[in-house]
């Protein structure tokens with residue numbers, strides 16, 4: 001039996017919509033239940049940020065999670081398929097009325113995504129101090145905590161309404177289907193069978 005970790009939160013609805021097409025309209029977790037068994041599969045209801053952890057440790061064979069999270073956590077998993085939902089960007093934001101001089105020695109960048117930020121600036125040979133925050137990232141430059149942010153931009157509304165602009169895009173993100181490495185070898189046929197069915201749903205949507 002395959003175990004699949006599905007994310008709560010922002011990408012839950014679109015993810016469940018894909019699985020509903022495969023397992024029927026009633027495909028949903030009962031109110032507080034964290035496990036759903038149907039059609040010979042077991043589904044786990046976990047937080048987006050926790051999906052790769054369940055998959056990396058093999059508590060789930062498969063999972064659905066944003067590419068931003070996969071990249072940030074630098075986990076050793078198999079990236080199987082871009083599901084094309086939960087699209088957004090990871091970008092650098094700065095105040096509207098400023099241009100950043102990246103050669104300044106004391107630039108501070110606030111972000112939830114410390115590894116993505118560090119790796120991006122390192123790849124540009126720009127030295128910055130990265131400050132970890134857990135939310136409301138756009139606030140940091142407004143109150144002098146940081147000069148810039150690295151954050152998710154979807155519609156751009158949050159940056160715009162807080163007087164920030166995108167200085168540079170770092171990466172595009174969308175939800176991906178991922179697999180545990182050992183499961184991928186041990187349960188390859190089952191995984192590829194489900195992969196094919198999910199891919200058919202996605203292809204039919206984009207056709």
Ligand SMILES: Nc1ncnc2c1ncn2[C@@H]1O[C@H](COP(=O)(O)OP(=O)(O)OP(=O)(O)O)[C@@H](O)[C@H]1O
Nearest residue numbers: 009010011047048049066068086087088152154173
């Ligand atoms: N406006 C957005 N803000 C945040 N994430 C977005 C946005 N648009 C799309 N996404 C995608 O949706 C995913 C899920 O976001 P969500 O806010 O549900 O969870 P999270 O905050 O990453 O995790 P958790 O709920 O575990 O703390 C993100 O990883 C990202 O890939």
Ligand SMILES: O=P(O)(O)OC[C@H]1O[C@H](OP(=O)(O)OP(=O)(O)O)[C@H](O)[C@@H]1O
Nearest residue numbers: 135136137151152153154155156157158
């Ligand atoms: O471009 P937009 O459509 O405005 O979306 C981007 C915003 O959404 C996310 O925050 P979230 O709502 O998850 O709140 P948080 O700040 O508590 O993480 C993200 O961190 C941005 O702040």
